[in-house]
Amino acid sequence: MSAETVLPREPVFVARGLTKVYRTGETEVHALRGVDLDLAPGEMVLLLGPSGSGKSTLLNILGGLDRPTSGTVSFRGTDTTALPDAALTEFRRRHVGFVFQFYNLIPSLTAVENVALVTEIADSPMKPAEALALVGLGDRLNHFPAQLSGGEQQRVAVARAVAKRPEILLCDEPTGALDSRTGVVVLEAIEAANRELGATTVVITHNSVIAGMADRVLAFRDGHVVEERRNAARRPPAELSW
Amino acid sequence: MRALDRKLYRTLWQIKGQVFAVAVVVACGVAVFIMALTALRALQDSRDAFYDAGRFADVFAHLKRAPDAVARRIAEIPGVQVAETRILADAALDVPGLEEPAIGRMVSLPPAGRPILNEVIVRRGRLPAAGSGDEVAVAEAFARAHAFSIGDRVSAILNGRKRTLTVVGIVLSPEYVYSVAPGMLMPDDRRFGVLWMDEKALAAAFDLDGAFNDILLRLRRDAAAAEVIARLDQIIEPFGGRGAYARKDQISHALLTGELDQLRALSRMIPPVFLGIAAFLLYVMVSRLVTVERQQIGLLKACGYRNGAIATHYLELTLAVLLVGIAGGIAGGLWLGRELTEIYGRFYHFPALYYRPVPWVIATASAIAVMAGAAAALAATARVARLPPATAMQPAAPPVYNDILPGLLGRLTQPSRIVIRNILRWPLRSSLTTLGIALAVATIVSSSFGFDAVERMIQISFFTAQRFDVMLTYVEPKTGAVANEVARLPGVQAVEPFRAVAVRLRHGHRAELSQITGLREDGALRRIVTADFRAVPPPRHGLLVSPKLAENLGVVPGDDVSVEIMEGRRRTLSLPIAGVVEEYLGTPAYMEIEALGRAIGEPGQVSGSFLRIDPLAEPALFARLKEIPNVATVAVKAATVRSFRDTMAESMSIMLTFYIAFGGVIGLGVLYNSARIALSERARELATLRVLGFTRFEVSYILLGELALLTIAALPLGCVLGYGWAWGIVQAFESDMFVIPLVIERATYGTAIATVLAAAVLAGFLVRRNVDRLDMVGVLKTME
Incomplete structure (x- = not known):
């Protein structure tokens, strides 16, 4: 994308002082208690932590699905927390690719159509078949979700996320519902997308084994980043197992 | 709990x-x-x-004139419990405030005051006193239409003599619960009224002293009505009996x-x-x-x-x-x-x-x-x-989907494919939803078409067939010379005579009381018109009959029917059925006027005239008509049509509003529920699309597009169902009195479609709010 050439090493995201408080009746839940974060272009960051530690909330705010109670998120200089809903939709449509724990494929569309769903509304997408080939599903284009295994469904979801050549790829527990071997295949697909497309990638997991494949690992607890670690070198997912 | x-x-x-x-x-x-x-x-x-x-009678008969002594013979017919004679005649009325003459049905009250049968119920005032010559009791509907109070006066031409009558009472009668002028099907309370008068006064006016011309019977519970009617007809035939009926x-x-x-x-x-x-x-x-x-x-x-x-x-x-x-x-x-x-x-x-x-x-x-x-x-x-x-x-x-239409979907966008596949995935539910919406359309079409049918009847009867402005009937059949007199009245531009004869038609064992109308072959003011607006000349040989009459007699063109003329010399002749003409009202029969005159042995006699008049001369003409002794009744077509339309509008528009509302409710119920259920089934899918960057509008398209497609499919289906339903209603409502034409105008379909589309838009709007509130964060974390 043209923006990358103009601002090569500027952070894609700059988040400052993010807090998120959910009010349910009388009780207040502090999901985020002041998070600062910079994400560099092409970087792969892993968010690690137990459930309820606030990592999904952070991801949702970055992806424009949710708004912080206080603090700012700047995407390439634009404060996304101040954007109206329609602009947030536009932001997701143009810049963000999502992968979810439960795949969230459209059951009435085939694999290639699920990918086409996104490429049809993107600016300069790859061909749906190309995206599926990238995740190793070049031969299952015309299968419906009900005819695919869990791992295959998740790889379709990855293909769907990367087909629009997003600047940001957000993955929430992409291997959470998969066994180790299938999970590795999915991680390889994510890693390939990150490497080949240069998309800034954030992966949520509570599985610390995966940490080796990232550039940077942020450990979450109780709404804070409690530890930040940089890997000198990324390990290929094939070497991982759990 | x-x-x-x-x-x-x-x-x-x-x-x-x-x-x-x-x-x-x-x-x-x-x-x-x-x-x-x-x-x-x-x-x-x-x-x-x-x-x-009111002791409403079981059998009715009208005749020309019978001496009172005949009443005893009638009372002796086995099965008769009570027989009561009276005088009944129509008269032209001059009512203050009404330009044209009204038709007054004059009914006699016995000397004892109250009739035994068809008793009147006094609402205000009293009944005319015995021996009073100018007192009348007026039917409540007529009184209300003219805001009569006790003491008001009305002029009437009774048998050619003008009389001024005083209203002494306002009454109701079981005989006129639905009060329509002779030959009409719709009430016109301004122009038709029933007036009760002392018998002696009415007898004197109509030269019926010691005689009667109408009879009512109350039968015993075990009486065979058909036999009583046959015996009654035998007795009154020499006295000009017009045929008794139940x-x-x-x-x-x-x-x-x-x-x-x-x-x-x-x-x-x-x-x-x-x-x-x-x-x-x-x-x-x-x-x-x-x-x-x-x-x-x-x-x-x-x-x-x-x-x-x-x-x-x-x-x-x-x-x-x-x-x-x-x-x-x-x-x-x-x-x-x-x-x-x-x-x-x-x-x-x-x-x-x-x-x-x-x-x-x-x-x-x-x-x-x-x-x-x-x-x-x-x-x-x-x-x-x-x-x-x-x-x-x-x-x-x-749910498992199949690529049912791989080739056909090729050019569609993915959201459109989702829509199509969802419809095809649940074919039963989709068809039932479509059927439900179609029924909403059909409900409105089938209940609104009555308006179209009535309008068609008005067009055919009042404009294509009846091209006259005024119809006169004479007190007695007159020679054609009368027509010449009428032609000289102010504002009369054209006159055509007609002859109406009361008859009983028989074919095999079936018999039907009817009236043959004799019309001029080259007549322009009153034509016989078929359902497709074609004019048919009256036949010189034989009768043209309505489908209802043909059905009741069981005849087809070419059959001979026996025709008993129930007036004048009371001949019985045999005439062929020359044809069947599509008419909606009543059971009429037609013949060429001169041929009819010769057949009944009264050539040259006319019963009335059709007039075309200059609208500007209307007041002068009406004023003259109120004075002419020979004129029994005057019917003004424009007034009749207006009254017909008003009556229909009043009675039908209320019901119509209900049905359009009902249709809307069905449409809204089906569409809203389908949309809500689709939303609950697919909330996760739709929220995912929102996360992927689809706008609310695009997501709504996927949800509502399915319903929009089903609605579009349902509209023509609903029109077809509505037509079929209307056909069923026509069959169910067909009576001896009239046939409803099966006519549905485009505007009727339009109203039905517009109503259901409005319901669809409302349903879409209601559900759309829920699409806007889809929980994007929630769906990502949970399996359904």
Whole structure:
């Protein structure tokens, strides 16, 4: 994308002082208690932590699905927390690719159509078949979700996320519902997308084994980043197992 | 409270929108049923009470003139309980404030005051005093139309002599519950009124001293009406008898009976549609609930709840919805029934309307609704029993789709493919939804087409066939010279004579009282017109008859019928049926006027004239007509048409509003529920799309596009169903009096389509708000 050439090493995201408080009746839940974060272009960051530690909330705010109670998120200089809903939709449509724990494929569309769903509304997408080939599903284009295994469904979801050549790829527990071997295949697909497309990638997991494949690992607890670690070198997912 | 009951209330509250939509549809079905049958009962009760109190006659006959002594012979006919003679004649009335003459039906009151049969009920004032020459009691409808009070005066031409009459009383009669002028089907209370007068005065006016020209019979319970009528006809024939007939052919009674039959038909045709649709909506609603709650059902089973207990839970839920609907339906039905009865009260003149809630009607309506709903709920919960607890605890497998139309979908965008595949994935549900929407269209089309039919009747009868402005009838048939006199009246531009002869037609064992109208072959003011607006000349040999008359006699063109002329020399002749002409009103027969005159042995005689007049000269002409002694009645076509339209507009527009509202409710109920259910089934899918960057509009398109497609498919289907339904109504409502033409104008289809589209847009708008509130964050974390 043209923006990358103009601002090569500027952070894609700059988040400052993010807090998120959910009010349910009388009780207040502090999901985020002041998070600062910079994400560099092409970087792969892993968010690690137990459930309820606030990592999904952070991801949702970055992806424009949710708004912080206080603090700012700047995407390439634009404060996304101040954007109206329609602009947030536009932001997701143009810049963000999502992968979810439960795949969230459209059951009435085939694999290639699920990918086409996104490429049809993107600016300069790859061909749906190309995206599926990238995740190793070049031969299952015309299968419906009900005819695919869990791992295959998740790889379709990855293909769907990367087909629009997003600047940001957000993955929430992409291997959470998969066994180790299938999970590795999915991680390889994510890693390939990150490497080949240069998309800034954030992966949520509570599985610390995966940490080796990232550039940077942020450990979450109780709404804070409690530890930040940089890997000198990324390990290929094939070497991982759990 | 049991935990399951608490769940019941919470679920109901959660889906309150759907509960309400289904309940409204149920309520409509129950309400129409109760409305139609309670109004029917009220009219029957009011009629029976009036007939009893007024001792309404069983047999009626009119004749030319018979001495009083004949009455005794009539009373001696076996089976006759009471025979009462009277004088009955039509007269031209000059009513203050009415430009044209009105038609007055003069009825005699016996010297004793009150008649034994067809007794009048005095509403205000009193009956004319015995021996009073100029006192009249006036029918309430006519009095109301002219705001008569006691002491007002009316001029009448009685048998050629002008008399001034004083109103002393305002009355009602069981004979004129529905008060229509001779030869008309619609009441025109300004231009037709019934007046009761002392017998002696009326006898003197019509040269009937010591004689009578009308007879009423009350029969014993075991009497054979047909035999009595035959004997009566024998006795009165030498006296110019016009053919006796039973109560069922008495015009007021026949039209009232026709109305009651229509109400009964209404109660059978409309409610099943509503309840069928309600059952379908309940089925879908409960099925969906069972699917959503399959894990809860599995849990209940795992905890030891029996199938029966769980099924009962969903049945109770259905019952709760039904109860809301039934309660609303009962309240609405009783209100509408009372309103409808009051509307009828404006056209049917009863001394009192006995409206009351009828317990069996309410019970039946409720029972039918409960049965329909319970059947739907049972079908939907049957699947609960088949779920083993372990499976039930697992999330449902994703639905399997097939690429049904691989080639055809090629050019469509993915959202459009989602729409098409979802329709095809659940073909039964899609078809039923389509059918439901189509029925909404059909309800409106089939109930609105009556307007079109009436307009067609008006066009054919009043404009294409009757091209005259005024129709005169003479006191007695006159020679053609009278027509020349009429032609010299002010403003008369053209005159054409006609001859009307009362006849009894016989074919085999079937007989029918009718009237042959003789028209000029080259007539331009009164033509015989077929349903396709073609003019047919009156035949010189034989009769042209209406389809209803042909049907009643069982004749086809070429058959010979025996024609008994019931006036003048009372010949009996044999004439062939020359043809059948598509006419909607009554059972007329036509012939060329001179051929008719020769056939009955009275050549050159005319019964009346059709006039074309200069509108500017109307006041002068009407003023003259009120003075001419030979003129018995004057009918002004424009006034007749206006009154006909007003009456139809008043009686039909109220009902029409109901039906358009009902159609809208069906459409809204079906569409809103389908949309809500689609939303609940696919919330996760739609929220995913929102996350992927689809706008609210695009996501709404996927949800509502499906319904839009089904609606578009339903519109033509609904029009076709509406046409078929209208055809059924035409068959059901056809009576001896008239045939309803099956005509549906484009505007009627347009109204139906527009109403249902408006309902669709409203349903879409209501659901769209829920699309806007889709929880994007929530769906990502959970399996359904």
